Amino acid sequence: MEASDEGPRVAEVFAIGIGECGSNLVGAYLKQARERMLPPRIRGYLCMNTDRSDIQKLRQKYDIPKENTLLYGASDIGCGGNFTDGYNYVHDFKDVIMGQLTQLGFEGVSGFIIFTSSGGGTGCGGAPALIEILKQRFQEEEGRRIFVYVFTVLPFKDQTSEALNTMWSLSKLLRGQLEDRGADLVCLLSNRAMLRRILAWREGEVADFLQQQLQIDVAKVTDVEGMVPSTVDGANEASKAQESAFVELVNPLALRFVEHMLSPGVVEPGKEVFPTTDIADYARKLDPIVVPCLYTDVSLIPSAGNIAMQLKTMVKYAVEHCSFAEIGSEPAASSTYYTFSGSREYARAEYDPHIKQALRPYTAKGAAITPCFVSYEDDVHPSDLLLLLGLPQIPEIEDLVNSSTELVDLHAGPSPLRRGWFKKSKGVGEEVLRAAIRDVAELFNLEMK
Amino acid sequence: MNKKGGCKPLTLGAPIVTTLEELRKYYSMLKDVSSKCQTILGGLPSEVETSLEDVGRELLAIEGFDRDAKTSWSLSPKKRRLVKQIDKELPKLDKGLNRSLDLHIELLRNYMVELEELKATIMSFDIKLGRDLNNLSFPSTRGKYAVVLPVISRFVSNLEGLSKQLREALLKQTNDMLEQNRALIKTYDRFVGIDTSDVSISAERTSVDINTIPELFEIRKTLRQEHEYLTSRRGEVVDTLRAKLQASIESALALLETARSLNLNVPMAISTSLEGLMKQLEGEANLTMLLGLVQQYDGQVMKASSEIRRQLLEFAHNLNRILASANISNEASFLPPIPPEVPKEADLAALIASYERLQAYQTNVETALRSETSRILDDLTRAVKRKVLPNSNELEAFVKKQTKPLNKADLKDLVKIYSETSGQIIEEHGKLLAEIRTQEALLVRISETASTILDKTTMGAAPAPVRTTDISFPELVEAYARLHKHVENRIDLFRKAWERELNALLAEIQVIKPTYRESFKTMEEFLETAIKHIRASKSFEEIEEVAREAQGDALYKAQDAIENLKYRLDLKLRLAVSKLLGMGLTIPSEVQAAIQELTTVVPASETYEEAIRKAHHIVEVFEKRIVGYFNQALNEQIKAFSELTNVSVTLGIKTDTYVKQSMKLQEKLPANIEELPDRFDELRELLTDAKLLKDIRSKANEVWRNLNSVTDLLERHGQAEVVVKLKDLLARVPDALDAEQVNTVLEICMALVEAQNSVLDILRNMEQKTEAAFEKLLENTTEYYSTIKRVYDARPQEFSKLIFPLDTLQNLRGKLETVNSLPESIDIFTTIRSLEQQWLEKIKELDEWHKALRVFLADFNPASPKAERNRQLNEIEKRIRETYSREDTANYLTWAARELAAVMIDQKEKAKKK
Ligand SMILES: Nc1nc2c(ncn2[C@@H]2O[C@H](COP(=O)(O)OP(=O)(O)OP(=O)(O)O)[C@@H](O)[C@H]2O)c(=O)[nH]1
C-alpha cells in the first residue's frame, strides 16, 4: 500500500475471519472490493476455521488464495457450536496461527478486525482466544498497543443455542477488556435486524430470491424472520441450505457497513475527511459495545429549503430504520460517532449542529457525539450516513438473554445426565453459562426474569 | 462149358506161343462166322454178341500174361506166378469159345427152320434158288470147336450167298406189285373215292426196301391182298367215270354257247366233236375206253379255251394301246385298278368271266377319265372365277369347249379331251408359278426400296414364299391371290409413305407465317402436284420415280424460295430502317447484327431440312430480332410513359389526355415493319408535350427547395450517408430538368419526391429511435423513472403545469407521425429535441427528490387497515410539506408518496391472494 502525500495516516489494519461466518464476511468483502475496484482498506487478511469443508467452500466461492486460509484444530469438522473447543483450539494452535500471520506480513499493523459470529463454536470461542494471543504477542511481548475490533454477528431470531453462545461470547469479550486482553470495540451486527432491513427495502426481490433458492413461497415477509433454523448443534443439509440462503441476503448489508467503517481511515485522492480520523479513534470515542446504523443514499434537497428539518428527518430515519441491531426508538446511546459522506455539496461540516441536534433524542444525557465528514470532489458519490451508537438500549439482547436463560433452565436440573448437556455441547458447566447471561443482562441494565 | 471140347492142358515147358496162336485162329474164325450170321439174319441177339466179346477179352488177358512171362526171367517167382495165372485162365477161354459157338449154331438152326417153311413159295417164283436152298443141309455140330468151327464156317459162307440172292428177288417182286397197286389207286381216285385204309401199304409206300427175308415175305403177302381188293372195285369206277365225263361235256357245250353270245368267236367243230363224244358214252364202256374219251374231251376243251384266250388278250391289248396313245398310264391314280391277267389254264368258265371283267374295266376307265377331266375343268373354272389370273377369259372359253362333248365321248375321244385339259392345267400351273416368282421378286424390290422411307414394322413381315412343289392348282391360285393382295398392300403402304414424306416437306413450309409464304408458293404447288400424281398411280415403279424426283427437286425449289424471301425482306428493311434513322432513332448493334445475319444467309443447302431451317431462321431473325425488337422497344417506351403519367397524377399533375393517347398507341402494337416509323413518330410527340413538361418542372423545383433545407438537420443527427446521397441528387437536378423529354424530367421529379418521402420517413424513424434512446437514457438516469411516469399519468395536467410540460412533448411526437410537409416536420423534430433536453434536466432533479420518499414511506404500513393507512399517508404528506418549503418539490413528493403507497397496497393485496 502506497502512502499518500498526506502522510502515514492510514490505519494499518489486518482482518481475520474466524469460523464460517467470519471467514465468509472477510472473503465476501475482499471479493466485493476487487469487483467494485474499491481502494484497498486493509493491509492483509486471514480466514481461519476448524472445518475443512467450510474452508474449501470459502476459497472457491470468494477466490481466496490458500496462504490466506488456515485450517486448525483437533478435528477438521468444526466445533459444532462448542465454543470451549473453539477457544482451546486457538490456544493449542497458537504457534501455527502466529506463524501464518507472520508470513502474511502482519508485523507493524496498528490493529486487527476480527470477524466472527457470536453463535457458533469456532468463531465464538476462538475470537476471545485470538485477542488474547494477539494482545499477548504485541502488548506483552512487543510493548506496543494495538487495537482489536470484533465485528460479531448476532444470530437470527429463534436460534436459541446460538443465543446462548452469544451470551458467553459477549461476556467473555467484555470481561477480557477488564484485563486489557479483550476487544477494544465490539460491533454488533444482528442477522435478525439486518434481515428485517433487507425485507423492508427489498421485499419483492427477497421473496423472489427465497422462492428461487429454497422454493419457499413467502406469503408474509414478517414470517420470514422466523424461518432461519439453528444449525450449530448439527443440522441436516436442508436446514443448512436454508440458513445459507438467508446469510446470502444479509452479508452484502454487513459488508457495506464494513466499507464505511474502514473508509474514513484511508486516504484517497479527491476525498476529504474532516476532522481527520483514524480507525483507532472509534475505540477511543465510543463505548466498547457498538450498534451501527447505516443510511445509504441519503436524500437531501438543499434547493427545496428548510435544511435543518431535512437533516432531522434524515437522522430519525437512520436511527429508527437503519440500525444493525434492534435498538428501538429510544436507544439512549452512551456515546455516538457519525460519519456523513458524499459529494462536497452534501457532506458539509456546517450541517454538524443540525445533525447533533437531530441525534439528541437518541442519546443519553451528556453522551458525546463525534462527527466525521467525508466529502468527495466529484458528484457521483451518494450521500451516506453512518451512526455508531455506543452501548445503546438493545431490546434484541433482552430477547437473547431470555431465550438463553430458557435454554439453560431447560437443561439444568437435579439430573446429572441432563446437566451433562452443558459440558458436552458447550464444554462448560451450567454456572459458567448462567454467569455469562448475568454479565450481559447487567451490562444492558436488564432485569433478569 | 463144353465138357467135350476144351483145350489140352498146357504143360510147363511146352511152348505157350503155339497154343495161343491156335486160340487166336479159332477166335477169328468164330468172329467171321458171327459177322456172316449178322448179315444173314439182319442182326444178332445181345447174348450172342456178349459171348463173343467175353472170348475176345479173355484172350487179350492171356496174351498180356504171356507177354510178361516172356520178358521175365525164366525161373523168377513172377514168371512162375504168370505161368500159374495163364494156366488158371486158359480153361476159362476154352469154355467161352465153346459157349459162343453153341449160341451161333442155335441161331443158324432156327433160321434154317424158317427157310424150310418158305421153300415152296420161293420155288414158285425162282426155281433155281429154291433148288439151291434145298441142296443146302445143316452140318454136324458134334465135337470141339476145333472140329466144328471150320465146318460151320463153310456152311455160313454158303448160306450167306443164297440169302443174298433170295432177298434181291423178293425186293424186285414186291416193288413191282406196289407200283401196280399204286397206278390203280391213282386212276380210281380220279373217278371214285378209295378209302386208303383198305389199301394202306400201297397207298402209303412208294417203294419197298427191307432186308430181312421173312419181312419181305410178309409185305409181299399184304400187297397181293391189296391188289385183289382194287380189282374188285373196277366196275364201280367205270360207272362213275362215265357219269362224270357226260356232265363235263354238257357243261363245256353250254359254256361255248355263252362265249358265242358274248361275241367271242368259237369254232362250231369243237362243239360237234364234243357232241360225238357224248354219243360214244351212251354205249358199253370199260375203263380204258373211258379214259380214251376223257383224253379226247380234254383236247376239244383245250382248243376252245385257247381260241377264247387269244381274243381276250387282243381286247386287253387294244384298251392299253388307246390309253398309251395319250400317254396315260393304266396305273394312273384316277383310273380303276387293272383287272387280273387273263387266266392261263383252259378253264372256260374262268376265261369267260375274265372277259366280262375286261369289258367292265373299260367302262370304268371311261368314267374315270370323264370325272377326272371334269375335276380339272372345275379347278380351272374356280380359278377363272377368282379373277386373279391374267388369262381368265381365254381359260373360260377353253373350259366351255372341253365341257361340251364330255358326256357323249367314247374312250378314244375321252382320252383326247382328258389329255388336252390336263395339259392345259399343267401349262396354267407353270404360268402361275412364273407369275408368283415375278410378284415375289417385286415384293423383295418393294421392301428394299421402301426401307428407305418405311420402317420394318409398318412394312409388316414379308409373306412366306409360295410352296411350288406338291401343290395343287387351286391351292396355287389361292396362294397367288394372297400374294397378289399382299403386293398391292405393299404398294399402297409405299405410296402412303411417300405421300407422308412429301406432305411432311409441304408441312414444313406451311408453318412459315402466311406473310412470308408468298415466296414458297411455287414450291408448295410443285409438291402438291407430285402428291396427287402418286395418289393416282398403281405402279410401284411409277410411284417411286415420281416421289424421288419430287423429293430431290424440293431442295432446289426451297433454295429458290429462300432467295426470293431474302430479297423481299431486304427491300422492306431498307425502307423502314432509313426512315427510322431519319427520325433520329439509333439502330442498336444487336439489330444491326441481325440485319447483317439476314443478308449473309446462303440459300444453297445440303438438305431440304437445312434449307427450311434457314427459311425459318430468316423469318425468326426478321420477326423477332428486328421487327420484334422495334416493337418491344416501342412498347416499353409507351409503357414507361404511361407509368410516368400515372405517377404524375400522384404528384397532382393532370395527365388524362396523355394516358388516353398512350393507350391508343399501345393498342396499335405490334406494328409491322412498314408501320414502325409512324408509330415511333407518334410516341415522340407524346414524350415532348410542352404543357406536361412545364407542370412537372414546377413541381420538381418545389420539392428541391424543401430538400435543400433539411440537409443540415440530417447531418446533425448522424445521417451523413443519407445527406451525401441527397446532395448528390440535388446537385443533379437543375441540369436534369432542362431535358426535353417528359420521362426524363418526370424521372428526376419522381426521384425528388421519393427522396422527400424517404426524408420524412427518416425523420420519423430518427424520432422513434431518439425517443427510444431518450427513454433509455431516462431509465438509466433515475431508478424512479417508472414512478415518475406513473405520477405523471395520474395527473398529467397538474404535472405539466407545475413540474414539466410533458403533454406538449407527447403531442408533438404524435403530430410528427402524421405530418406530410417536410418543412413542418423539420420544425417539430427540432422542437422535440429541445424539450427532451429540458425534461432530462428535470428528471435528474426529480431523482434527487425521490430518494426522500424512502424516508417518509418508512412509516407507512400497507398492511394496516385503510383508515390507518390514510392517517399514515396524511401524516406523511404533512411531514413532507413541513420538510420542503418549495411548492413543486412538496407537491411532487406528496403525489409520488401516494403513488408508491398505492403500489405497495396493491402488492400486499396480490401477495395475500396468493
Ligand atoms: N451474517 C452471517 N451470519 C452467518 C454467516 N455464517 C453463519 N452465520 C451465523 O453464524 C451462526 C453460526 O456460526 P458459524 O460462524 O456458522 O459457526 P463457526 O464459528 O463456524 O463455529 P462451528 O461451526 O460451531 O465450528 C448462526 O447464527 C448463523 O446464522 C454468514 O456468512 N453471514
Ligand SMILES: [Mg+2]
Ligand atoms: Mg462452522
